[in-house]
Amino acid sequence: MAEHVYKKLELTGSSTTGIEDAVSNAVSKAAKTIHSLRWFEVTEIRGGIEDGTIAHWQVSLKVGFTLDD
Amino acid sequence: MAEHVYKKLELTGSSTTGIEDAVSNAVSKAAKTIHSLRWFEVTEIRGGIEDGTIAHWQVSLKVGFTLDD
Amino acid sequence: MAEHVYKKLELTGSSTTGIEDAVSNAVSKAAKTIHSLRWFEVTEIRGGIEDGTIAHWQVSLKVGFTLDD
Amino acid sequence: MAEHVYKKLELTGSSTTGIEDAVSNAVSKAAKTIHSLRWFEVTEIRGGIEDGTIAHWQVSLKVGFTLDD
Amino acid sequence: MAEHVYKKLELTGSSTTGIEDAVSNAVSKAAKTIHSLRWFEVTEIRGGIEDGTIAHWQVSLKVGFTLDD
Amino acid sequence: MAEHVYKKLELTGSSTTGIEDAVSNAVSKAAKTIHSLRWFEVTEIRGGIEDGTIAHWQVSLKVGFTLDD
Amino acid sequence: MAEHVYKKLELTGSSTTGIEDAVSNAVSKAAKTIHSLRWFEVTEIRGGIEDGTIAHWQVSLKVGFTLDD
Amino acid sequence: MAEHVYKKLELTGSSTTGIEDAVSNAVSKAAKTIHSLRWFEVTEIRGGIEDGTIAHWQVSLKVGFTLDD
Amino acid sequence: MAEHVYKKLELTGSSTTGIEDAVSNAVSKAAKTIHSLRWFEVTEIRGGIEDGTIAHWQVSLKVGFTLDD
Amino acid sequence: MAEHVYKKLELTGSSTTGIEDAVSNAVSKAAKTIHSLRWFEVTEIRGGIEDGTIAHWQVSLKVGFTLDD
Amino acid sequence: MAEHVYKKLELTGSSTTGIEDAVSNAVSKAAKTIHSLRWFEVTEIRGGIEDGTIAHWQVSLKVGFTLDD
Amino acid sequence: MAEHVYKKLELTGSSTTGIEDAVSNAVSKAAKTIHSLRWFEVTEIRGGIEDGTIAHWQVSLKVGFTLDD
Numbered sequence: 084m085a086e087h088v089y090k091k092l093e094l095t096g097s098s099t100t101g102i103e104d105a106v107s108n109a110v111s112k113a114a115k116t117i118h119s120l121r122w123f124e125v126t127e128i129r130g131g132i133e134d135g136t137i138a139h140w141q142v143s144l145k146v147g148f149t150l151d152d
Numbered sequence: 153m154a155e156h157v158y159k160k161l162e163l164t165g166s167s168t169t170g171i172e173d174a175v176s177n178a179v180s181k182a183a184k185t186i187h188s189l190r191w192f193e194v195t196e197i198r199g200g201i202e203d204g205t206i207a208h209w210q211v212s213l214k215v216g217f218t219l220d221d
Numbered sequence: 222m223a224e225h226v227y228k229k230l231e232l233t234g235s236s237t238t239g240i241e242d243a244v245s246n247a248v249s250k251a252a253k254t255i256h257s258l259r260w261f262e263v264t265e266i267r268g269g270i271e272d273g274t275i276a277h278w279q280v281s282l283k284v285g286f287t288l289d290d
Numbered sequence: 291m292a293e294h295v296y297k298k299l300e301l302t303g304s305s306t307t308g309i310e311d312a313v314s315n316a317v318s319k320a321a322k323t324i325h326s327l328r329w330f331e332v333t334e335i336r337g338g339i340e341d342g343t344i345a346h347w348q349v350s351l352k353v354g355f356t357l358d359d
Numbered sequence: 360m361a362e363h364v365y366k367k368l369e370l371t372g373s374s375t376t377g378i379e380d381a382v383s384n385a386v387s388k389a390a391k392t393i394h395s396l397r398w399f400e401v402t403e404i405r406g407g408i409e410d411g412t413i414a415h416w417q418v419s420l421k422v423g424f425t426l427d428d
Numbered sequence: 429m430a431e432h433v434y435k436k437l438e439l440t441g442s443s444t445t446g447i448e449d450a451v452s453n454a455v456s457k458a459a460k461t462i463h464s465l466r467w468f469e470v471t472e473i474r475g476g477i478e479d480g481t482i483a484h485w486q487v488s489l490k491v492g493f494t495l496d497d
Numbered sequence: 498m499a500e501h502v503y504k505k506l507e508l509t510g511s512s513t514t515g516i517e518d519a520v521s522n523a524v525s526k527a528a529k530t531i532h533s534l535r536w537f538e539v540t541e542i543r544g545g546i547e548d549g550t551i552a553h554w555q556v557s558l559k560v561g562f563t564l565d566d
Numbered sequence: 567m568a569e570h571v572y573k574k575l576e577l578t579g580s581s582t583t584g585i586e587d588a589v590s591n592a593v594s595k596a597a598k599t600i601h602s603l604r605w606f607e608v609t610e611i612r613g614g615i616e617d618g619t620i621a622h623w624q625v626s627l628k629v630g631f632t633l634d635d
Numbered sequence: 636m637a638e639h640v641y642k643k644l645e646l647t648g649s650s651t652t653g654i655e656d657a658v659s660n661a662v663s664k665a666a667k668t669i670h671s672l673r674w675f676e677v678t679e680i681r682g683g684i685e686d687g688t689i690a691h692w693q694v695s696l697k698v699g700f701t702l703d704d
Numbered sequence: 705m706a707e708h709v710y711k712k713l714e715l716t717g718s719s720t721t722g723i724e725d726a727v728s729n730a731v732s733k734a735a736k737t738i739h740s741l742r743w744f745e746v747t748e749i750r751g752g753i754e755d756g757t758i759a760h761w762q763v764s765l766k767v768g769f770t771l772d773d
Numbered sequence: 774m775a776e777h778v779y780k781k782l783e784l785t786g787s788s789t790t791g792i793e794d795a796v797s798n799a800v801s802k803a804a805k806t807i808h809s810l811r812w813f814e815v816t817e818i819r820g821g822i823e824d825g826t827i828a829h830w831q832v833s834l835k836v837g838f839t840l841d842d
Numbered sequence: 843m844a845e846h847v848y849k850k851l852e853l854t855g856s857s858t859t860g861i862e863d864a865v866s867n868a869v870s871k872a873a874k875t876i877h878s879l880r881w882f883e884v885t886e887i888r889g890g891i892e893d894g895t896i897a898h899w900q901v902s903l904k905v906g907f908t909l910d911d
Contacts, residue, residue: 275452536681731896
């Protein structure tokens, strides 16, 4: 693993069902264009409320991937 | 949305099942007296342990609502 | 000043013009119902973007006021 | 304890004698109107200086109380 | 509860299913050797990605337990 | 808004006049290549001093935009 | 002092009287099994409220001790 | 720029008009006795309220200057 | 109070008796050379342990004072 | 320098030898595709351990570069 | 890697030569009694000064290791 | 060590070679005018990039020294 270089992107995934799905949606979206995703780090959990009920979860995360050639 | 003023309250919801339910319980409780809830921000996740098992989840969150007349 | 007790509320003011106006809007709104406001502390500066331009500033702040009888 | 919802208020107590008294003053004040206070969390310790001597301690704290019916 | 002394350990639990299970796995593991576990505090949520999908969740937490004789 | 995925970029805008213009310059620059900018979050305010006067303001911010197809 | 290695433990001491006693109780407890305690760092001050009065102070701290043979 | 040493001072500037003027006042004051000021970093934005209106802005900042001979 | 400029110094006071005395010692020391001290902010509480007992408290604080002529 | 806009990327460089080399590896990698790199800020220092020895250092950093045309 | 549980210890290593050696000393010490060390995270860098020169570096770090049977 | 009062200064040292030298440069500079330096605490590690290579390291630190007569 030594000498590798990784890049981190910051994303916000949303979901009507919960935290894990919001993260999963963001990872899936990123995986469409980046094939070397390695890890994620959750940085913020928030969401929207409509009619007194949680309408969607919004979870911000950083995803790390390999930059090697 | 410009010129609106919002107020944030800090709540702690608890649940025996998990994080989403603890947040949902807090939002439901607040919605009984506040009709203009707009968003929430999770600030802390903790809980109690009894007999070596998680007895309940306690999630602190801020809820924001509109103060306009 | 000794022995006084103060309470802090957390507000979010918005404005189309800038940070100072967003704070001022929040303070004015709070002053309608609280007459002993003493100080504020800015906790977050963010805003919305529409058509590639800043549409409004949203500034979160705590306002402190005297609780004494 | 499960399924309860708590609310947190942020207060600043002051005292000429020290930190514990500043916190105690804030808790006593809050207890006059809220009967279900459960815990407190100190968030800031500061104070005023007059004539080269500490004139008063100002301690900010959050107090948590039960919202249940 | 006064005069008790508690110790906190920092653990990282992992799970293929989600955050609650990762915490639960860590608590269960700790409970095998420590019988007086009282509470936990989540300090970090991250995880590994394989083939564009979340492979496992890794949640760091502190667990507190009584040190009394 | 549910199920959307957003990406955040971190920028530093500068201006000789003030904070709002520094943010505005950064947003305008980003808007030239990204058409779905939604919000910004200020993360740092600093600047340069020349001849005892503020020469320019440098404001770091995150801008969020929609990743949906 | 060079080349030494220290270990830090995280404890929570409680006391009905105040912050210093809560720290002192935690240090005394740790000193029963660790003989090379060198320093402490307070990380959190909180407590319980009963009948509108502070029932006990709970102070979290890290204690550092020498690991050398 | 290599091998230089800088010193940072922490100041609080105030102004009745806004954040930029409060910073500018602090920089001007410091520039009277320090001729090698290079940069500033805003660390806190707060202010006083009188009669329901913002009476003054108080902005804390660090200013950095060259210590070289 | 508007238009004033304040400077903050960071000190560490120590005491064998407790937190308040450590802060008081630092303020007294600073007051010998600075006559316009206005406020203090506690930033860190730690201390030394000898023979299993707290030997001294070390409290870091910032003191603010007026820079006006 | 006024009116420029900068972008920050977050990278993680690794090295078997130490912190400076891990940062240097990340900067070199970024410099292959970005020609206007201006500064870096270290955000995290961690690493892997194998057979009781440090196997590699992993240093996260932000790199800033000019966005001007 | 899924379903594993890890424990983190906090150590402070010291060295007269530099940061990497201080970390390495702490890891080596821990490796004498713990055989499953996996990673480390640096949390603080400080040190002692004697006669105007750095006498030793003190680096605090967390080390993570596997708790599995 | 009890009853002493210490003062902390914040410096930024720079070096073309690495972190330790940047800190050492700052400490040496401070030692020319302050004879009772006792400890340092690193608060920020950053640096400049020129032609795709690290041109200099800039390390901010606080140095503590005795104020006693």
